[in-house]
Amino acid sequence: MAKPKxxxxxxxxxxPTIHDVAxxxxxxxxxxxxxxxxxxxxxxxxxxxxxxAADSMDYMADSVGKALRRQRTQIISxxxxxxxxxxxSAVASAIQETLEENGYLGxxxxxxxxxxxxxxxxxxxxxxxxxxxxxxxxxxxxRLLDYCRAHQLPLLSAYSYFEKAEVPTIGFDNYxxxxxxxxxxxxxxxxxxxxxxxxxxxxxxxxxxxRAFRDINAxxxxxxxxxxxxxxxxxxxxxAALRRIMENHPETTALVCNRCVIAFSVMVEAxxxxxxxxxxxxxxxxxxxxxxxxxxxSLTTVAVPSEKIGRAAAKAMIAHLETGAPLGSRRFETEVxxxxxxxxxxxxx
Amino acid sequence: MAKPKxxxxxxxxxxPTIHDVAxxxxxxxxxxxxxxxxxxxxxxxxxxxxxxAADSMDYMADSVGKALRRQRTQIISxxxxxxxxxxxSAVASAIQETLEENGYLGxxxxxxxxxxxxxxxxxxxxxxxxxxxxxxxxxxxxRLLDYCRAHQLPLLSAYSYFEKAEVPTIGFDNYxxxxxxxxxxxxxxxxxxxxxxxxxxxxxxxxxxxRAFRDINAxxxxxxxxxxxxxxxxxxxxxAALRRIMENHPETTALVCNRCVIAFSVMVEAxxxxxxxxxxxxxxxxxxxxxxxxxxxSLTTVAVPSEKIGRAAAKAMIAHLETGAPLGSRRFETEVxxxxxxxxxxxxx
DNA sequence: TCGTAGTTTGTAAACGTTTACTGTTCTTAA
DNA sequence: TTAAGAACAGTAAACGTTTACAAACTACGA
Numbered sequence: 082m083a084k085p086k087x088x089x090x091x092x093x094x095x096x097p098t099i100h101d102v103a104x105x106x107x108x109x110x111x112x113x114x115x116x117x118x119x120x121x122x123x124x125x126x127x128x129x130x131x132x133x134a135a136d137s138m139d140y141m142a143d144s145v146g147k148a149l150r151r152q153r154t155q156i157i158s159x160x161x162x163x164x165x166x167x168x169x170s171a172v173a174s175a176i177q178e179t180l181e182e183n184g185y186l187g188x189x190x191x192x193x194x195x196x197x198x199x200x201x202x203x204x205x206x207x208x209x210x211x212x213x214x215x216x217x218x219x220x221x222x223x224r225l226l227d228y229c230r231a232h233q234l235p236l237l238s239a240y241s242y243f244e245k246a247e248v249p250t251i252g253f254d255n256y257x258x259x260x261x262x263x264x265x266x267x268x269x270x271x272x273x274x275x276x277x278x279x280x281x282x283x284x285x286x287x288x289x290x291x292r293a294f295r296d297i298n299a300x301x302x303x304x305x306x307x308x309x310x311x312x313x314x315x316x317x318x319x320x321a322a323l324r325r326i327m328e329n330h331p332e333t334t335a336l337v338c339n340r341c342v343i344a345f346s347v348m349v350e351a352x353x354x355x356x357x358x359x360x361x362x363x364x365x366x367x368x369x370x371x372x373x374x375x376x377x378x379s380l381t382t383v384a385v386p387s388e389k390i391g392r393a394a395a396k397a398m399i400a401h402l403e404t405g406a407p408l409g410s411r412r413f414e415t416e417v418x419x420x421x422x423x424x425x426x427x428x429x430x
Numbered sequence: 431m432a433k434p435k436x437x438x439x440x441x442x443x444x445x446p447t448i449h450d451v452a453x454x455x456x457x458x459x460x461x462x463x464x465x466x467x468x469x470x471x472x473x474x475x476x477x478x479x480x481x482x483a484a485d486s487m488d489y490m491a492d493s494v495g496k497a498l499r500r501q502r503t504q505i506i507s508x509x510x511x512x513x514x515x516x517x518x519s520a521v522a523s524a525i526q527e528t529l530e531e532n533g534y535l536g537x538x539x540x541x542x543x544x545x546x547x548x549x550x551x552x553x554x555x556x557x558x559x560x561x562x563x564x565x566x567x568x569x570x571x572x573r574l575l576d577y578c579r580a581h582q583l584p585l586l587s588a589y590s591y592f593e594k595a596e597v598p599t600i601g602f603d604n605y606x607x608x609x610x611x612x613x614x615x616x617x618x619x620x621x622x623x624x625x626x627x628x629x630x631x632x633x634x635x636x637x638x639x640x641r642a643f644r645d646i647n648a649x650x651x652x653x654x655x656x657x658x659x660x661x662x663x664x665x666x667x668x669x670a671a672l673r674r675i676m677e678n679h680p681e682t683t684a685l686v687c688n689r690c691v692i693a694f695s696v697m698v699e700a701x702x703x704x705x706x707x708x709x710x711x712x713x714x715x716x717x718x719x720x721x722x723x724x725x726x727x728s729l730t731t732v733a734v735p736s737e738k739i740g741r742a743a744a745k746a747m748i749a750h751l752e753t754g755a756p757l758g759s760r761r762f763e764t765e766v767x768x769x770x771x772x773x774x775x776x777x778x779x
Numbered sequence: 780t781c782g783t784a785g786t787t788t789g790t791a792a793a794c795g796t797t798t799a800c801t802g803t804t805c806t807t808a809a
Numbered sequence: 810t811t812a813a814g815a816a817c818a819g820t821a822a823a824c825g826t827t828t829a830c831a832a833a834c835t836a837c838g839a
Contacts, residue, residue: 095582098795109819114797124817139577144558145497146795149824154494156558164523165736167516174513177538181551186558189526189538202530209493209505209535228488233444345724352726372721375694377701387514447825458789463827473787495825498794786835794826805816 097138105134117142154210157398158188160203161217161240167370168387169217172240175391176215183399192216195283200224207234213398215239219285220248235401235408239394241285242412249408251394255289258383258415262365263297263337265417271335271363271426275306277322277347278339290339290367306330310343319343320350327356334363334426341366341373344380344422359424369418378421386413446487454483466491503559506747507537509552510566510589516719517736518566521589524740525564532748541565544632549573556583562747564588568634569597584750584757588743590634591761598757600743604638607732607764611714612646612686614766620684620712620775624655626671626696627688639688639716655679659692668692669699676705683712683775690715690722693729693771708773718767727770735762 103110108127116123116131123131134140148154159176161169173189180187188206192199199222203214207228213235220226220238226247229236242252266274276294281287291307298305306329308322319338326333338344344366351358358364358378366373369384390413400406452459457476465472465480472480483489497503508525510518522538529536537555541548548571552563556577562584569575569587575596578585591601615623625643630636640656647654655678657671668687675682687693693715700707707713707727715722718733739762749755 099797100795110796111798111820112818115818118797122817127818139580141553141557143795145494145503146824147797148494149498149794149826150796150798152824164513164526165516165520167514167519170516170519171514174540177513177540181539181554184554186537186539186554188535190530190535191523191526204490205530205533205535208490231488342720345721349724349726371691372694375691375698376724377698377726448827449825459826460789460791460828461787464788467827471787476788492825495794496827498796498824499826499828501794781839783837783839784835785837786833788831788833790829790831792827792829796824797822799820799822801818801820803816803818806814807812808814809810809812 096143097140099140099142101138102131102135102140105138106131148210154212155185156188156210157185157213157215157395157402158190158203158206158211159215159217159239160190160192160199160206162192162194164189164191168368168385169240171387172217172391172394175388176239176395179392179395180399183395185395185399194280196285197221197283200228212402213237215394215398217241219243219246221283235398237394237398237408239390241289242410243285246410249397249410251397251411251413252390253385253413253415255286256293258367258385259290259293259337260297261415262367262383262417263294265419266335266337266363266365266423269363269423269425272301273330273332273426274335274337275308275326275330275333276337276339277308277310277319277326277343279310279312279317279343281309287339294337306333312340312342317343317346319345319347320353323347323350323356324354327354334361335365335423336362337365339367341368341370341380341382344382345372345376348376348380348422359422361427363423363426365423373418374420376422381420381423382418384416384418386415389413445492446489448489448491450487451480451484451489454487455480497559503561504534505537505559506534506562506564506744506751507539507552507555507560508564508566508588509539509541509548509555511541511543513538513540517717517734518589520736521566521740521743524737525588525744528741528744529748532744534744534748543629545634546570546632549577561751562586564743564747566590568592568595570632584747586743586747586757588739590638591759592634595759598746598759600746600760600762601739602734602762602764604635605642607716607734608639608642608686609646610764611716611732611766612643614768615684615686615712615714615772618712618772618774621650622655622679622681622775623684623686624657624675624679624682625686625688626657626659626668626675626692628661628666628692629658636688643686655682661689661691666692666695668694668696669702672696672699672705673703676703683710684714684772685711686714688716690717690719690729690731693731694721694725697725697729697771708771710776712772712775714772722767723769725771730769730772731767733765733767735764738762 099110099113103113113131116128120128161173177187196218215237217240236248238248238250240252242254243250278287295305308325310319310322344364356362366380366382369382373380373382401408448459448462452462462480465477510522526536545567564586566589585597587597587599589601591603592599627636644654657674659668659671693713705711715729715731718731722729722731750757
């Protein structure tokens with residue numbers, strides 16, 4: 082009789098297995114598994130012996146073995162542009178919490194602001210057993226779309242909402258939100274409105290906001306005034322953009338900044354230039370980060386229901402995995418938060 | 431001969447396995463594995479056939495099977511108080527990026543601001559094959575410490591640095607940083623300094639800062655003036671604390687706020703009360719979030735090298751896992767960023 | 780032509796689980 | 810006392826990999 086070949090692997094991790102528990106409790110591994118997973122199916126006395134043995138050695142069933150057998154990992158991964166950004170991290174945080182509450186776990190990976198090459202970055206997530214993928218923003222990588230379709234990997238686009246998208250989207254509509262904001266300014270009497278945007282390259286949020294602004298201007302028969310500004314992390318140089326606008330379009334009475342940080346830096350520069358906000362120039366930001374209320378003057382912005390979006394995205398994905406309910410799109414409302422940085426336009430000549 | 435019992439499992443995920451590739455290429459699964467993992471060990475012709483077959487069906491080796499066999503998951507998990515907080519998310523982001531660059535993947539879980547009951551929350555991370563655990567702040571859960579020691583699970587405390595800690599710590603020293611800051615104010619001539627802190631319950635950062643402040647006051651033979659303020663997410667109500675201090679200790683010439691958001695809210699209230707910053711009252715924050723420079727007056731704070739800390743923590747853990755190098759502690763320097771919110775004290779009567 | 784060494788491929792075991800099936804023991808009614 | 814059925818426990822297969830070992834083939838020198 083050939084003695085069994087031994088292929089012992091040096092264990093990195095000294096963790097008791099179900100075999101250790103079985104031996105300690107004097108039962109088979111099947112009984113251990115049942116005692117822990119469906120306690121009713123094993124006699125009280127044995128069950129207690131098993132539980133005692135398991136507790137005494139801090140036994141935790143290894144999810145890797147479990148995942149292999151069950152063909153379920155309970156892992157849902159998220160890709161987002163940048164984690165160190167209050168806009169996104171609020172949503173990501175809500176996702177992670179919702180996952181945890183429902184027995185799932187999530188990988189988080191940053192994608193940068195370019196969604197065209199997602200597949201390669203998502204690969205490792207998929208390899209590691211990701212059952213569902215939540216991606217912030219519009220997904221521009223055809224390979225990823227094809228892969229997910231071919232292999233039935235549920236894919237959800239979160240944060241931004243799109244009227245027509247290749248995959249279900251859960252989020253808010255940047256186009257609509259910007260329209261709301263600009264129309265509010267119109268209602269107040271502003272007719273000369275300029276926009277300062279961050280780079281719109283690969284950034285669906287800026288793209289939608291710009292498109293909304295252009296559309297409104299077109300409807301009014303005006304030439305849109307848009308300046309771009311470099312944004313680095315949480316800093317933006319809105320100052321230079323402000324100077325360009327003031328020089329080339331001094332008739333401007335309201336300035337729509339596509340991110341709060343842009344508005345903040347514009348405010349600093351305005352103060353330096355002696356431009357009174359809001360008396361001479363009304364100013365708005367976007368995404369109502371908490372600091373917006375603390376600036377002087379406090380900043381008018383669009384509030385985004387980040388937490389709701391995150392929870393909804395995670396819940397939708399979980400429901401899909403567990404009940405097969407189809408992944409649907411969902412649009413969340415934004416709200417214009419009117420603060421002191423906006424007033425009626427100054428009297429123009 | 432008994433026909434093999436079939437225990438087919440309904441596959442959730444339609445992903446090709448190594449068997450599919452083997453069949454398509456007309457080789458054994460061992461050859462597929464070798465062709466993909468150590469290409470030199472298989473004949474060119476076969477290798478190409480295998481690679482072609484694998485590519486044609488988007489084959490990715492399943493990390494679950496791989497992890498089970500290799501006894502390595504390459505997963506390093508992080509627990510941090512709150513993800514939607516620029517302080518922490520900057521560090522977490524650096525960790526995730528470093529992990530990814532080195533072939534690892536990371537779970538992220540929030541712990542809230544209480545580190546006494548970590549074990550239960552960490553359980554799922556451990557079950558899922560976490561090879562190393564990075565936890566923000568001081569670890570107060572003895573069960574977790576015991577478990578990690580008993581089962582050789584590498585544990586690292588990041589963000590805060592502690593002179594003497596049960597586990598290796600990588601971060602900055604809140605005690606020292608606060609001393610630096612207060613001593614700088616002293617050097618400028620301030621002798622009546624008050625502190626506004628967030629809750630110190632289960633929060634080692636606030637605790638260290640308060641301790642430093644008490645120590646300095648003790649050395650000067652002064653009674654420390656400390657007010658606490660409620661902090662909710664990124665908002666703080668420093669206003670009430672400011673009023674209490676101005677009422678009970680009108681001689682105060684400098685105010686040390688233990689978080690930037692506290693300082694921001696204090697600034698707002700000071701303006702309302704007509705207290706000039708910095709002419710009447712100097713003001714400091716902590717952790718140099720980007721907005722600090724944009725406020726008016728710009729805020730003096732302590733800059734924390736978040737990204738360096740995150741990268742160092744991730745790298746240390748990876749090195750430990752791969753080379754067995756012992757996990758060591760490391761202290762990063764902070765820097766006082768002097769801005770306009772601080773000036774010499776007003777002339778006192 | 781043969782033996783030998785080197786190269787390449789296949790077979791099967793192992794990683795830690797869950798669970799279908801089978802076998803054993805216990806209970807209960809005739 | 811015995812048969813039948815219920816309740817419980819154990820055996821073994823399976824999930825997708827990697828890899829030790831064995832087997833087969835190749836090249837080459839004598």
